[in-house]
Amino acid sequence: MTTPAQGLHTHVLDALGLEIAAGEHPPGQVLRTDELARRFDVSRTVVREVIRVLESMHLVESRRRVGVTVRPAEAWNVYDPQVIRWRLAGADRPRQLRSLTVLRSAIEPVAASLAARNATPEQCAELTERALGMVATSRGQQLEGYLAHDIAFHRIVLNASGNEMFARLGDVVAEVLAGRTHHQVMFEDPDPAAVTLHVRLAEAVRAGDAADAERLTKEIAVGALHELDVLAP
Amino acid sequence: MTTPAQGLHTHVLDALGLEIAAGEHPPGQVLRTDELARRFDVSRTVVREVIRVLESMHLVESRRRVGVTVRPAEAWNVYDPQVIRWRLAGADRPRQLRSLTVLRSAIEPVAASLAARNATPEQCAELTERALGMVATSRGQQLEGYLAHDIAFHRIVLNASGNEMFARLGDVVAEVLAGRTHHQVMFEDPDPAAVTLHVRLAEAVRAGDAADAERLTKEIAVGALHELDVLAP
DNA sequence: GTGACATAAACGTCGTACTTAATGGCTTCG
DNA sequence: CGAAGCCATTAAGTACGACGTTTATGTCAC
Numbered sequence: 001m002t003t004p005a006q007g008l009h010t011h012v013l014d015a016l017g018l019e020i021a022a023g024e025h026p027p028g029q030v031l032r033t034d035e036l037a038r039r040f041d042v043s044r045t046v047v048r049e050v051i052r053v054l055e056s057m058h059l060v061e062s063r064r065r066v067g068v069t070v071r072p073a074e075a076w077n078v079y080d081p082q083v084i085r086w087r088l089a090g091a092d093r094p095r096q097l098r099s100l101t102v103l104r105s106a107i108e109p110v111a112a113s114l115a116a117r118n119a120t121p122e123q124c125a126e127l128t129e130r131a132l133g134m135v136a137t138s139r140g141q142q143l144e145g146y147l148a149h150d151i152a153f154h155r156i157v158l159n160a161s162g163n164e165m166f167a168r169l170g171d172v173v174a175e176v177l178a179g180r181t182h183h184q185v186m187f188e189d190p191d192p193a194a195v196t197l198h199v200r201l202a203e204a205v206r207a208g209d210a211a212d213a214e215r216l217t218k219e220i221a222v223g224a225l226h227e228l229d230v231l232a233p
Numbered sequence: 234m235t236t237p238a239q240g241l242h243t244h245v246l247d248a249l250g251l252e253i254a255a256g257e258h259p260p261g262q263v264l265r266t267d268e269l270a271r272r273f274d275v276s277r278t279v280v281r282e283v284i285r286v287l288e289s290m291h292l293v294e295s296r297r298r299v300g301v302t303v304r305p306a307e308a309w310n311v312y313d314p315q316v317i318r319w320r321l322a323g324a325d326r327p328r329q330l331r332s333l334t335v336l337r338s339a340i341e342p343v344a345a346s347l348a349a350r351n352a353t354p355e356q357c358a359e360l361t362e363r364a365l366g367m368v369a370t371s372r373g374q375q376l377e378g379y380l381a382h383d384i385a386f387h388r389i390v391l392n393a394s395g396n397e398m399f400a401r402l403g404d405v406v407a408e409v410l411a412g413r414t415h416h417q418v419m420f421e422d423p424d425p426a427a428v429t430l431h432v433r434l435a436e437a438v439r440a441g442d443a444a445d446a447e448r449l450t451k452e453i454a455v456g457a458l459h460e461l462d463v464l465a466p
Numbered sequence: 467g468t469g470a471c472a473t474a475a476a477c478g479t480c481g482t483a484c485t486t487a488a489t490g491g492c493t494t495c496g
Numbered sequence: 497c498g499a500a501g502c503c504a505t506t507a508a509g510t511a512c513g514a515c516g517t518t519t520a521t522g523t524c525a526c
Contacts, residue, residue: 033506033507045478045479054287054317056313062509063508065506077401080312082289100398102398106342163309165312165332166335166336168309168311240509242510266477275510275511278510279511295518296476297477297519298518298519299519
């Protein structure tokens with residue numbers, strides 16, 4: 001899951017991003033580029049490129065004569081998948097997971113409604129296939145297989161909505177689902193009710209029933225929120 | 234509105250980002266760093282920093298021996314406010330505006346519902362204030378003043394929701410509203426119905442009526458979508 | 467025709483030197 | 497004594513040149 005160090009730059013970026021997202025550097029703290037260069041044993045050039053990227057994510061702010069100052073969390077670009085990953089790896093994963101799940105509960109019902117209207121036959125077919133896959137892996141500790149189907153399922157719905165803003169949220173949803181499975185001790189098999197809802201949702205989309213698709217997705221979201229309340233109160 | 238050229242880096246980034254977002258460089262086209270350095274009359278150092286930032290936005294991909302290749306639009310980080318600004322300045326502004334407005338129609342009702350539950354008295358007060366400001370500037374070609382109040386209003390609702398993912402969408406909404414006012418020839422005064430809805434929404438949030446707040450926000454969103462259909466079909 | 471190998475093109479990294487601007491202290495004047 | 501303005505310092509911004517690394521591509525031999 002970690003970046004394969006395809007370059008020095010990537011390594012430093014990931015390390016610094018993780019540190020800042022984890023709150024190891026409180027807002028207002030200044031980081032000096034030479035210092036970072038020595039710390040990571042790279043040239044200042046590399047550090048500067050990293051700083052520029054972090055700056056574009058609004059994690060830091062670079063000013064002359066003063067240094068690179070860490071910005072408060074309210075300024076982060078929290079929709080950047082990389083930032084999301086960094087934050088989910090950190091300490092306040094539960095709170096982050098909740099925020100993202102609430103976001104899902106707002107987006108996905110509308111996306112499902114649109115998908116019921118716009119999905120192509122191919123998308124409907126793959127949706128059904130994934131739903132059946134979820135059924136098949138819903139018992140017997142096949143959590144990883146279930147997760148893969150779940151992610152694919154929601155990604156298809158978001159793509160089929162025909163709205164690019166929704167479609168690009170697929171990565172976020174994937175992070176949330178993966179985080180839920182991997183970090184929240186999910187010893188038990190998935191909730192059978194959720195599995196059923198997915199099957200019915202696939203059918204609703206295929207039938208073009210927008211209202212039903214929206215309602216079913218809302219139920220799935222409610223279940224996910226409830227699950228969070230139970231497991232991480 | 235344009236960046237105040239606080240650095241060479243900023244200028245080049247903005248220029249290149251605009252070009253790519255506008256589709257001047259089709260996906261797969263390769264840009265050479267030395268070539269860009271000559272073109273913008275800056276050093277390769279600056280170009281490389283710019284490339285790194287564009288890479289973090291998934292607008293380009295840098296590979297050895299081949300160059301910097303432009304990535305297809307599906308890969309772009311379309312939630313990055315900077316990318317949004319670049320795209321709104323480009324050719325397919327109407328389509329972009331529509332995508333974003335649909336996104337708003339999904340998010341803002343839920344955010345308003347949460348805001349009705351969580352808004353502080355101060356937020357309620359400022360919300361009412363902004364609604365009154367919208368009323369005051371809704372007639373007589375005071376479009377800029379109206380826009381400022383409108384942006385502030387929606388930003389407060391998103392912040393008051395208490396969900397950081399919603400809150401961070403304030404910038405996106407601001408871009409949409411600004412784009413609507415500035416680019417869609419908005420010669421006429423705002424729709425009086427929309428103004429009324431904002432006033433009633435402020436009241437619903439103050440009263441803590443979540444259902445009503447959600448319903449009113451949905452109406453506002455419907456109006457915005459309808460406006461798009463009329464002005465840019 | 468297929469394989470390995472040599473080549474070169476482009477980015478990746480580094481080090482150094484110089485420029486710019488914000489900061490804080492110091493000086494000077496009121 | 498205090499305030500305003502000048503100046504030295506500092507850390508980032510920029511430039512340039514050199515070398516390293518990867519990898520697409522073409523060539524040569526088999």
